[in-house]
Amino acid sequence: AGLPCVFYGDYYGIDGKFAQESFQEVLDRLLWVRKDLAYGEQTDYFDDPNCIGWTHSGTEESAPIACLVSNNQAATKVMEIGSSYAGLTYYDVLENCSETVQVQEDGTAEFPVAERSVSVWVAQDTEGQ
Numbered sequence: 001a002g003l004p005c006v007f008y009g010d011y012y013g014i015d016g017k018f019a020q021e022s023f024q025e026v027l028d029r030l031l032w033v034r035k036d037l038a039y040g041e042q043t044d045y046f047d048d049p050n051c052i053g054w055t056h057s058g059t060e061e062s063a064p065i066a067c068l069v070s071n072n073q074a075a076t077k078v079m080e081i082g083s084s085y086a087g088l089t090y091y092d093v094l095e096n097c098s099e100t101v102q103v104q105e106d107g108t109a110e111f112p113v114a115e116r117s118v119s120v121w122v123a124q125d126t127e128g129q
Contacts, residue, residue, distance in 0.1 A: 004034055029093050033120050037065050043080065051075040051113060063088060063123035068113035076112045083107035089124040100124065 006027055013022035040057030050072035058064040064081045081088070081103045090101045090109065096117045103109045113119045 004031070006031070026094060030120065033065060033093060033122065037062050037122060037126065040064065045077055045079055048075065048077070051077060053077045053079055053111065053113075055079050055081065057082070063126065066090065066109070066111050066121040068111055068119050068121075070113045070115060070117055072116065074113065074115045074117075076110050078108050078110045081107055081109050085123075090121040091124050092119040093122050094118060094120050 009020050010023050011027055012024065014020045037058075038056045039059045039062060043055050043057070045053040045055075051068060051070045053066065053068040055064055055066045063085060066079050066081065068075070068077055083106060085103045086105045086107060088103045090103070090111070092098075096114050097112050097119050099112070101109050101111055101121060109121075111119065111121050
């Protein structure tokens with residue numbers, strides 16, 4: 001909930017003693033998802049101390065999205081997308097997981113996240129980024 005805050009150094013990078021590379025490409029993808037796709041009710045999946053996830057239920061114009069964060073080993077999490085989206089294919093817009101995920105008949109899908117990583121799953125036919 002709330003508004004995202006992007007720091008200059010994260011977006012453009014910093015030179016000098018406390019140098020940091022730019023994360024502009026990744027941040028642009030995250031900002032696109034937040035601005036254009038992260039709508040609807042948020043459901044949290046906080047059932048694991050090292051891997052959390054959440055979904056946004058979407059709108060009539062955009063399908064639900066799913067996000068996972070792992071601070072430890074690679075993991076998967078079954079999350080509800082909705083039975084009306086059965087058969088819909090999802091991909092990780094951050095490209096941290098190369099496989100695709102398909103929504104099952106019951107409206108759930110098993111989303112993976114790589115070790116110490118973030119994955120943001122959007123419908124494969126989503127336009128934008």
